Amino acid sequence: xxxxxxxxxxxxxxxxxxxxxxxxxxxxxxxxxxxxxxxxxxxxxxxxxxxxxxxxxxxxxxxxxxxxxxxxxxxxxxxxxxxxxxxxxxxxxxxxxxxxxxxxxxxxxxxxxxxxxxxxxxxxxxxxxxxxxxxxxxxxxxxxxxxxxxxxxxxxxxxxxxxxxxxxxxxxxxxxxxxxxxxxxxxxxxxxxxxxxxxxxxxxxxxxxxxxxxxxxxxxxxxxxxxxxxxxxxxxxxxxxxxxxxxxxxxxxxxxxxxxxxxxxxxxxxxxxxxxxxxxxxxxxxxxxxxxxxxxxxxxxxxxxxxxxxxxxxxxxxxxxxxxxxxxxxxxxxxxxxxxxxxxxxxxxxxxxxxxxxxxxxxxxxxxxxxxxxxxxxxxxxxxxxxxxxxxxxxxxxxxxxxxxxxxxxxxxxxxxxxxxxxxxxxx
Amino acid sequence: xxxxxxxxxxxxxxxxxxxxxxxxxxxxxxxxxxxxxxxxxxxxxxxxxxxxxxxxxxxxxxxxxxxxxxxxxxxxxxxxxxxxxxxxxxxxxxxxxxxxxxxxxxxxxxxxxxxxxxxxxxxxxxxxxxxxxxxxxxxxxxxxxxxxxxxxxxxxxxxxxxxxxxxxxxxxxxxxxxxxxxxxxxxxxxxxxxxxxxxxxxxxxxxxxxxxxxxxxxxxxxxxxxxxxxxxxxxxxxxxxxxxxxxxxxxxxxxxxxxxxxxxxxxxxxxxxxxxxxxxxxxxxxxxxxxxxxxxxxxxxxxxxxxxxxxxxxxxxxxxxxxxxxxxxxxxxxxxxxxxxxxxxxxxxxxxxxxxxxxxxxxxxxxxxxxxxxxxxxxxxxxxxxxxxxxxxxxxxxxxxxxxxxxxxxxxxxxxxxxxxxxxxx
Numbered sequence: 001x002x003x004x005x006x007x008x009x010x011x012x013x014x015x016x017x018x019x020x021x022x023x024x025x026x027x028x029x030x031x032x033x034x035x036x037x038x039x040x041x042x043x044x045x046x047x048x049x050x051x052x053x054x055x056x057x058x059x060x061x062x063x064x065x066x067x068x069x070x071x072x073x074x075x076x077x078x079x080x081x082x083x084x085x086x087x088x089x090x091x092x093x094x095x096x097x098x099x100x101x102x103x104x105x106x107x108x109x110x111x112x113x114x115x116x117x118x119x120x121x122x123x124x125x126x127x128x129x130x131x132x133x134x135x136x137x138x139x140x141x142x143x144x145x146x147x148x149x150x151x152x153x154x155x156x157x158x159x160x161x162x163x164x165x166x167x168x169x170x171x172x173x174x175x176x177x178x179x180x181x182x183x184x185x186x187x188x189x190x191x192x193x194x195x196x197x198x199x200x201x202x203x204x205x206x207x208x209x210x211x212x213x214x215x216x217x218x219x220x221x222x223x224x225x226x227x228x229x230x231x232x233x234x235x236x237x238x239x240x241x242x243x244x245x246x247x248x249x250x251x252x253x254x255x256x257x258x259x260x261x262x263x264x265x266x267x268x269x270x271x272x273x274x275x276x277x278x279x280x281x282x283x284x285x286x287x288x289x290x291x292x293x294x295x296x297x298x299x300x301x302x303x304x305x306x307x308x309x310x311x312x313x314x315x316x317x318x319x320x321x322x323x324x325x326x327x328x329x330x331x332x333x334x335x336x337x338x339x340x341x342x343x344x345x346x347x348x349x350x351x352x353x354x355x356x357x358x359x360x361x362x363x364x365x366x367x368x369x370x371x372x373x374x375x376x377x378x379x380x381x382x383x384x385x386x387x388x389x390x391x392x393x394x395x396x397x398x399x400x401x402x403x404x405x406x407x408x409x410x411x412x413x414x415x416x417x418x419x420x421x422x423x424x425x426x427x428x
Numbered sequence: 429x430x431x432x433x434x435x436x437x438x439x440x441x442x443x444x445x446x447x448x449x450x451x452x453x454x455x456x457x458x459x460x461x462x463x464x465x466x467x468x469x470x471x472x473x474x475x476x477x478x479x480x481x482x483x484x485x486x487x488x489x490x491x492x493x494x495x496x497x498x499x500x501x502x503x504x505x506x507x508x509x510x511x512x513x514x515x516x517x518x519x520x521x522x523x524x525x526x527x528x529x530x531x532x533x534x535x536x537x538x539x540x541x542x543x544x545x546x547x548x549x550x551x552x553x554x555x556x557x558x559x560x561x562x563x564x565x566x567x568x569x570x571x572x573x574x575x576x577x578x579x580x581x582x583x584x585x586x587x588x589x590x591x592x593x594x595x596x597x598x599x600x601x602x603x604x605x606x607x608x609x610x611x612x613x614x615x616x617x618x619x620x621x622x623x624x625x626x627x628x629x630x631x632x633x634x635x636x637x638x639x640x641x642x643x644x645x646x647x648x649x650x651x652x653x654x655x656x657x658x659x660x661x662x663x664x665x666x667x668x669x670x671x672x673x674x675x676x677x678x679x680x681x682x683x684x685x686x687x688x689x690x691x692x693x694x695x696x697x698x699x700x701x702x703x704x705x706x707x708x709x710x711x712x713x714x715x716x717x718x719x720x721x722x723x724x725x726x727x728x729x730x731x732x733x734x735x736x737x738x739x740x741x742x743x744x745x746x747x748x749x750x751x752x753x754x755x756x757x758x759x760x761x762x763x764x765x766x767x768x769x770x771x772x773x774x775x776x777x778x779x780x781x782x783x784x785x786x787x788x789x790x791x792x793x794x795x796x797x798x799x800x801x802x803x804x805x806x807x808x809x810x811x812x813x814x815x816x817x818x819x820x821x822x823x824x825x826x827x828x829x830x831x832x833x834x835x836x837x838x839x840x841x842x843x844x845x846x847x848x849x850x851x852x853x854x
Binding site: 010011012031032033034035036083084086087088089090091092093107108109110135138139142143145146148149150151207250251252253254287288289290291293294297298300303304305324326354355357358359360361362364365367368369370395423 | 429448449450451452453487488489492493495496497498499500501521522523526527529563566567570571573574576577578579678679680681682713714715727729730731748750780783784786787788790791793794795796847
């Protein structure tokens with residue numbers, strides 16, 4: 001067994017990373033004084049994985065929404081489903097599928113080992129039949145319809161549909177009622193074999209539990225896997241967005257918008273430094289202490305929900321500004337003007353210092369919460385980084401690093417605007 | 429973690445302090461409780477207005493810039509209903525001094541800032557500047573509208589309004605759009621004085637340092653005030669009469685069905701904690717009747733959950749359904765209530781429920797935010813019951829107590845937010 005220890009003295013945290021003989025990587029961050037533990041068993045398989053690599057190096061398409069469908073189905077087994085097993089221990093269990101991962105999780109303050117055994121066992125025990133697949137199609141159909149009624153969800157996905165021509169980040173995570181109708185039990189087994197190899201997965205635990213607690217269960221339950229990580233296909237996107245404007249009318253009272261700038265990327269993944277420098281830059285431009293925020297707020301174009309984010313994953317990256325606005329188009333026009341100006345001048349040193357200090361504080365704050373630590377352990381692992389790299393990069397970052405991002409991002413001809421307007425056109 | 433300490437600052441103002449060195453942050457929340465009556469809109473706008481600036485940091489930009497330099501300290505403002513009380517809350521979270529890169533005391537500055545926001549706001553000619561009031565009016569109206577756009581939240585709120593139409597509880601915690609639209613700085617100024625001079629106030633501090641600094645700051649600021657503490661009463665309607673129904677249709681894919689029920693409670697502690705467990709077995713966790721039967725076995729909805737509001741003695745069941753299944757879902761939910769009332773659940777289910785509730789409560793110790801809400805929730809009781817003490821109470825609940833609690837529940841109102849089922853979005 002291969003083990004590494006990582007520590008960050010300034011954060012006063014440390015964790016252990018173990019390469020288990022089964023092929024699984026395990027990361028454990030023990031927190032003294034905490035009662036609860038949070039465990040996340042994740043595979044690098046999300047909604048963007050719509051093509052499976054074949055032995056000859058080619059790729060085969062699978063229906064949109066398969067990763068999410070598989071997540072739902074894994075909770076079932078031949079006898080007792082996973083929810084029923086966790087109910088007996090008192091743990092809080094759940095799962096989620098994002099663009100680039102599927103994760104199964106529980107939190108508990110008692111009977112950790114028992115819970116971890118259930119988690120590792122059910123994720124390693126697929127059980128799919130045509131009948132249960134058909135039943136799930138109905139349940140997920142309801143879930144898809146529920147999201148279609150959420151304006152927050154629609155404004156974001158419409159933006160992705162506008163920005164991207166063919167990258168699967170533009171499709172709904174759960175797929176559509178049509179695409180999930182194509183899913184069969186055999187297909188789920190295929191996907192399971194391809195993506196649920198332990199070499200493609202990670203187990204992260206944060207909180208009261210220790211690495212010894214975790215390993216005792218892992219040694220007992222993990223079945224050695226012979227495979228290797230699943231391969232992802234990188235297909236570069238055109239620089240220009242597919243559409244520059246997309247509007248949808250919904251029964252809402254507050255209009256909302258998301259303005260995105262697509263980044264032309266030559267490699268599929270972003271480094272920690274690229275990501276944090278971009279976040280600092282966006283905060284300096286549009287954060288709550290910025291001139292732009294003040295102007296938009298005072299002119300009635302945004303409210304306090306306005307925010308910016310750097311949104312990226314395998315093969316996609318964009319900068320986003322989003323919020324509610326009585327006049328989304330004017331708000332977007334003002335933001336575009338401010339962004340164009342910053343691209344000329346760069347951000348000022350004092351704005352950089354403020355944004356960097358804030359980011360560092362927020363990174364520190366993230367270590368309070370065992371759930372957020374466990375999620376970060378997984379995300380950093382999949383990104384090939386250690387958990388503390390973000391804090392280190394933030395401490396060392398310079399104004400020049402941040403302004404050096406500008407030539408690569410926020411170009412006006414890469415922008416698209418997504419708007420949700422009230423169906424009756426009367427409000428706001 | 430140390431036991432919580434309670435300090436009486438002055439008449440009706442309590443500080444509850446929890447010293448803990450496990451966290452990266454410290455947090456202070458100030459809750460000010462007033463009756464859900466009078467100028468509700470002015471009181472609702474107040475925490476947001478106080479959060480936007482103060483004399484020392486007179487603009488949004490200056491105040492937020494100061495927060496950035498305090499390592500991204502966060503200020504929160506909110507308005508909640510707790511029974512028939514309107515609770516105005518303002519809070520600050522900041523990193524513990526140990527993690528500041530330049531060795532300065534962030535926590536002392538954060539506490540100081542919170543006092544400045546509460547007691548030393550930006551005033552012009554003795555009142556709040558009109559321009560600030562106008563912005564906050566707009567933001568409050570938009571906040572109210574945006575909440576209606578979350579269909580689950582909207583349907584629950586509408587159900588409560590119909591159910592409690594003759595009770596103060598039916599009032600929106602933000603007031604009405606008209607009341608907000610007509611707000612003036614004079615009304616906000618008197619809401620500010622009303623809050624400081626008459627509210628039941630609880631401050632909760634979770635920090636690695638001793639409570640001395642915050643306690644002294646509170647004494648200095650509250651000491652000179654002439655306090656006349658308000659009384660807050662919540663009406664508990666124990667039994668529903670004939671079931672009321674209300675219905676709205678919107679161009680939605682999916683419908684939301686909300687059932688409002690009366691729990692038969694005489695006050696917020698009546699039948700506690702058996703009622704809490706009864707509601708959990710009925711529609712709480714993944715082992716509950718609503719989840720396992722109505723959602724999983726009958727596939728009637730993607731979500732179906734019950735939530736107890738012990739401050740008002742009511743219970744809401746919310747469910748996302750296909751509109752055509754309205755009747756089937758309503759009957760299925762009520763069937764499960766009848767099953768609860770027949771005592772159709774085992775000791776094993778009771779154990780599962782108690783274990784799960786206790787597991788969650790045990791974890792409350794792991795978050796400053798949750799600890800602040802936990803102790804803040806005890807504002808009207810004047811207590812500082814720990815999560816551990818609550819667990820001990822939970823573990824004493826028996827089958828017959830749970831069945832008895834379930835038998836006090838009566839359905840009052842059915843609210844249906846129907847969808848047209850068409851995809852009108854394209």
